[in-house]
Amino acid sequence: MKEILPLLTLIGATNGLFLSVYLSFKKGLSVQGKLLITTLLIWCFVCLMFALRKILPNEQYLIFASLGSSITTFIYPTFYLFLETGVNKMFKLKKNVFFHFIVPIVFFLASLPIIYWDFTLLFTGELIENTPYIKKVNLFQDYFNATIGIVYLIYFTSKHLNKNALHLKWWKTRTGVYTSIALLYLFVHNFGAYGVLAKSYDLPLSNIGFPVYYLSFSATIYLIFHWVISNKIEVFINKEEIILQEKERVTEGKLKEDLDKIIRYIENEKPFLSNEITLTSLAQEVMLNRSRVSFVINEGLKMNFNEMISHYRIVEAKRILRTEEGRSMKLEVLAKASGFNSKTTFNRAFKDIVEMTPSEYKKWIEKEEFSY
Secondary structure, eight states: OTTHHHHHHHHHHHHHHHHHHHHHTSTTBOHHHHHHHHHHHHHHHHHHHHHHHHHSOSGGGHHHHHHHHHHHTTHHHHHHHHHHHHHOTTOOOOGGGGGGGHHHHHHHHHHHHHHHHHHHHHHHOOOOOOHHHHHHHHHHHHHHHHHHHHHHHHHHHHHHOOGGGGSGGGGGSHHHHHHHHHHHHHHHHHHHHHHHHHHHHTOTTTTTHHHHHHHHHHHHHHHHHHHHHTTSSOOBOOHHHHHHHHHHHHHHHHHHHHHHHHHHHHHHHOGGGSTTOOHHHHHHHHTOOHHHHHHHHHHHHSSOHHHHHHHHHHHHHHHHHTSHHHHTSOHHHHHHHHTOSOHHHHHHHHHHHHSSOHHHHHHHHHHHHHHO
8 A cells, every 4th residue: 555655646746747847838828827837836746756755765865855845835825826816817916925935935945955965965975964954844844834725725715615605506616616626625635734743643544644645636636637628727818818918918008108108297397286287288288188198097096187186286285384484384375385276175185185284284294393
């Protein structure tokens, strides 16, 4: 049994590795497809390293264990993001996605000395390992992997499972398919979690916990590839989506260009200081049509024309109030100097944007300067 499980894992992982590499060279992979391929490549590589380590139990092949362990932690955030992009096509990977990978990167960096020591042993026969360090890194990584895998998967399933799951039809929907994948992997992951505990506390069946885990990995990989082939999992962008994405990219580029033009004109020429400025006059100055200027301001700044003008006028009023001349200026004069045509309008706009009246703001500035 001990020999068969690693052999089956080796076969499954090798096939999965080839299929992953094959798909990675196909054109038109979606973001979801790239996340899937990345996850599967890591999965298959880790399974392969485990199988080789079991089949070739020799000190010279410790490198397999250290290489596999060093990247295992990357599986969970990558797989979670794959599931989210699968459920929600509008889900976008933003800059904050990097935070998912901080701990995996830390573990990878911590594993680099171990990889170096194992390479040294492999090529020179010199054993220079720091055994206590290796045990600590591997122990922390095993426990972290066991915990974070469960956390990600339970979070995803609890987020998307609902009362409709009681009906068989729901499991055939996009959300149902990806929730079933998450639940399947949660089931598989528990074998790995048990393997970690069994190894630490000498629990029953400790010698087959990890082999069953990795073999289940391989079976899951085959199932996922089956779903890819049957289009239950969409990893390629169709032509219509490619055209739409290209249009969106061009549109976003043009939007930024026009917004920059509008902001540059407003900040350099300060047309908001005149109470005669209108959407039409601004459009004429930046050489865009009126509806385009309105659209760009709405989409780019998430405010309308009047809100934008009020914003710049209040910024100007705050600048004036920070000068010695401004602090002695009457509110009616300050309102006119900032582009407002009445003290009432000025007070209301100032309170809405700054969340305090001009008088309160003036006192706050004086108090702030006095404290220095």
